[in-house]
Amino acid sequence: MSEVMIDVQNLKKYFPTSNKEKPVKAVDDITFQIFKGETLGVVGESGCGKSTTGRLVLNLIEPTEGTVSFKGQELTHLKRKAMRAMRGEMQIIFQDPYASLDPRKTVFQILAEPYQIHHPEMGRDEIYANVTRLIDCVGLRPEHIYRYPHEFSGGQRQRVGIARAIALNPEFVVCDEPVSALDVSIQAQVINLMQDIKKEFNLTYMFISHDLRIIKHFCDRVMVMYLGNIVEMGTKKAIYEKRRHPYTKALLSAIPNIKSEDHSKRILLTGDIPSPVNPPSGCPFHPRCSYCMDICKKEKPCLRTMADGTQVACHLEMD
Amino acid sequence: MSLLEVKDLKTYFYTDAGCGKAVDGVTFSVDKGKVLGIVGESGCGKSVTSLSIMRLVDLTTGKYEGGSILFDGQDILKLPEKEMRKLRGNKISMIFQEPMTSLNPVFTIGYQIEESLMLHKGLDKKAARARAIELLEMVGIPEAGKRVDEYPHQLSGGMRQRVMIAMALAGDPELLIADEPTTALDVTIQAQILELLKELKEKLGMSIIIITHDLGVIAEMADEVAVMYAGEIVEKATTRELFDAPKHPYTIGLMNSIPDVNEEVDRLRTLEGLVPSLYDMPSGCRFAPRCQFACPECEKERIPLKELEGGRQVRCRRCEQ
Ligand SMILES: Nc1ncnc2c1ncn2[C@@H]1O[C@H](COP(=O)(O)OP(=O)(O)OP(=O)(O)O)[C@@H](O)[C@H]1O
Ligand SMILES: Nc1ncnc2c1ncn2[C@@H]1O[C@H](COP(=O)(O)OP(=O)(O)OP(=O)(O)O)[C@@H](O)[C@H]1O
Ligand code: SF4
Ligand code: SF4
Ligand SMILES: [Mg+2]
Ligand SMILES: [Mg+2]
Numbered sequence: 001m002s003e004v005m006i007d008v009q010n011l012k013k014y015f016p017t018s019n020k021e022k023p024v025k026a027v028d029d030i031t032f033q034i035f036k037g038e039t040l041g042v043v044g045e046s047g048c049g050k051s052t053t054g055r056l057v058l059n060l061i062e063p064t065e066g067t068v069s070f071k072g073q074e075l076t077h078l079k080r081k082a083m084r085a086m087r088g089e090m091q092i093i094f095q096d097p098y099a100s101l102d103p104r105k106t107v108f109q110i111l112a113e114p115y116q117i118h119h120p121e122m123g124r125d126e127i128y129a130n131v132t133r134l135i136d137c138v139g140l141r142p143e144h145i146y147r148y149p150h151e152f153s154g155g156q157r158q159r160v161g162i163a164r165a166i167a168l169n170p171e172f173v174v175c176d177e178p179v180s181a182l183d184v185s186i187q188a189q190v191i192n193l194m195q196d197i198k199k200e201f202n203l204t205y206m207f208i209s210h211d212l213r214i215i216k217h218f219c220d221r222v223m224v225m226y227l228g229n230i231v232e233m234g235t236k237k238a239i240y241e242k243r244r245h246p247y248t249k250a251l252l253s254a255i256p257n258i259k260s261e262d263h264s265k266r267i268l269l270t271g272d273i274p275s276p277v278n279p280p281s282g283c284p285f286h287p288r289c290s291y292c293m294d295i296c297k298k299e300k301p302c303l304r305t306m307a308d309g310t311q312v313a314c315h316l317e318m319d
Numbered sequence: 320m321s322l323l324e325v326k327d328l329k330t331y332f333y334t335d336a337g338c339g340k341a342v343d344g345v346t347f348s349v350d351k352g353k354v355l356g357i358v359g360e361s362g363c364g365k366s367v368t369s370l371s372i373m374r375l376v377d378l379t380t381g382k383y384e385g386g387s388i389l390f391d392g393q394d395i396l397k398l399p400e401k402e403m404r405k406l407r408g409n410k411i412s413m414i415f416q417e418p419m420t421s422l423n424p425v426f427t428i429g430y431q432i433e434e435s436l437m438l439h440k441g442l443d444k445k446a447a448r449a450r451a452i453e454l455l456e457m458v459g460i461p462e463a464g465k466r467v468d469e470y471p472h473q474l475s476g477g478m479r480q481r482v483m484i485a486m487a488l489a490g491d492p493e494l495l496i497a498d499e500p501t502t503a504l505d506v507t508i509q510a511q512i513l514e515l516l517k518e519l520k521e522k523l524g525m526s527i528i529i530i531t532h533d534l535g536v537i538a539e540m541a542d543e544v545a546v547m548y549a550g551e552i553v554e555k556a557t558t559r560e561l562f563d564a565p566k567h568p569y570t571i572g573l574m575n576s577i578p579d580v581n582e583e584v585d586r587l588r589t590l591e592g593l594v595p596s597l598y599d600m601p602s603g604c605r606f607a608p609r610c611q612f613a614c615p616e617c618e619k620e621r622i623p624l625k626e627l628e629g630g631r632q633v634r635c636r637r638c639e640q
Contacts, residue, residue, distance in 0.1 A: 003370070014633060045507060045508070046476060046505045046508075047475075048502070099514065121508040143432065153593055154361070155593075169433045183360045183361050183532060184360075184532055184533075184534070184573060184576055184577055185360060185573055185576050185589070185590035187576065188576035188577075188578075188587035188588065188589040188590070189589045191587055192586050192587055192589060195586065210505045210506065212580070213578040213579070213580050214640065216579055216580055217578040217584070217587065240494050240580070250507055251506060251507060254506040254507050255506060255535065255580055256506075256509075256510075256513075256533065256535025256536055256538060257535065257538065257539070258534055258535050258538045258562060258574075258577065258579070266510060266632065268510060268511060268514060269507045269510075269511070270511075
């Protein structure tokens, strides 16, 4: 197995609500690793804790419990200054390219900022050279650097977001729904760009998306989350072909199919997503699971490792 | 028989930037009990087309510049506003793109549905409440009798979208326009909503116009598809024909850029370039700047929508036989 880049141990994030006894259990005890050079896809329903996990991994928010380590260094209790030095190596690309870019700054100002903060020794010429290199790398034109975000299309804005994320040559990038806000035809351009950049800079990605087609195309391993828990994790092949966990089955069967008219194999989930404030007893998926057994209502299943290395949290017999 | 016939519809906007031809000569019809899908890139005029049918285009900048919209043989564009108000929310209903903005946060969902029932159907308070609960049950809201007294923020995204559908159904519409009804939802909830729409269509015999940029949703729901590009329909065909053999270079590019779950590719195929500005349309084929088959001929004059064998239509010089 290759080198571990991110090591997450028993991570929890509870957000307080007006009722002290009942916090939002956004992330509820998850453990996983991300290896150097891989792309880990994160999927799951809206509100299952994907973005919260991404932010925790980057130490942008503090966990309620548990630890995150980056290349063997624990981030959770790192001093501010030490964390700042680490920032350049870990970056994030956000979903909404408009909201995440300051509308009052030109593209040049936006892209110069990381250098000004992290490399105060850099002169203007050097910064300029770096910014033009970045612009070129993400497929924008040199004259674009003096424009403001609103003068760009969604796809171009997302390129600026990507350029900013890779400015300091990070090793690890969290991509939180980087193409969800874009048109189908633009999505493909941005995905290809992210793929090129990954190769060029030897990046490791954590890629959050609800588009299961894009996850399949882009990722090496996939982590399926449900209500703050990891319910299945494994190689892309194992997840898409074996579909062991009942939730994974339902999720993958729900991808609208373009090529065939046969939707009979679709598993329709009944009921809405339960609340992370009041998670169900036992298996968090049990109220919607068609395989639900007595034990599922009482006992929460742990992640078990299958012969092919896939981890699944379910009481059903499987291999 | 066609329930709705849109003929050469032109909806333009007049702003500081000039005249924006958001919908520029669009023609289509929807038969009773059928589903028409409209797809196309952001800004191509899908919502303006549907708002025109509802006569809800913002007239401070917008203007219906031409064409007609026949509903049951009657031209909607010529109806006095008072008559239009009777149709809207009644025989023609719309589910809007963003559910949270179309539900009023300060009223319970029950109140909002009951209001509409009393207004359009002349029901009294008691009957309206009973019908509201029935509608909520119909769209699959669990414990509808209790949920009816909740406020929009107490519901999940999927439930809110169902409430929107329930409201749209309150007037027993003959035509339902659904503008991106599932875009804000994740796949499992999306599947539920699509299933629900299909079921309602079967049960109530409604006609539906479904607008989306998700070709998967179209494949699943629509009998016929209109592909729009820069204010025009560039291709129209039955859903099967379109997916089996797309003809227009834009449609082909669109389909190619979607990763196929059953196929491994190294790189996604892309459709390079951008849609033209609304205020600066190419005078010839509007897709020419991005089209790999473009030749000088294409840029000379507007390309007409031509009917091919079997009745499908394409707006492209290459496809004329
Ligand atoms: N700052 C916060 N305060 C309180 N609750 C929060 C906060 N941030 C997130 N949550 C809650 O935590 C849960 C997980 O949220 P998160 O944003 O991680 O979900 P997600 O999986 O990214 O969803 P989506 O697909 O909709 O982006 C949700 O129930 C959300 O409402
Ligand atoms: N009130 C308005 N004033 C001026 N221009 C408008 C107005 N409403 C829409 N437009 C313009 O008309 C064009 C078509 O807009 P429309 O909302 O129909 O796009 P759409 O196809 O629904 O896109 P999306 O997929 O993003 O919803 C756009 O260029 C838009 O900017
Ligand atoms: S543990 Fe039980 S309820 Fe949970 S997914 Fe497995 S079978 Fe379904
Ligand atoms: S008319 Fe010409 S430019 Fe337009 S789509 Fe056809 S081939 Fe391309
Ligand atoms: Mg999120
Ligand atoms: Mg729209």
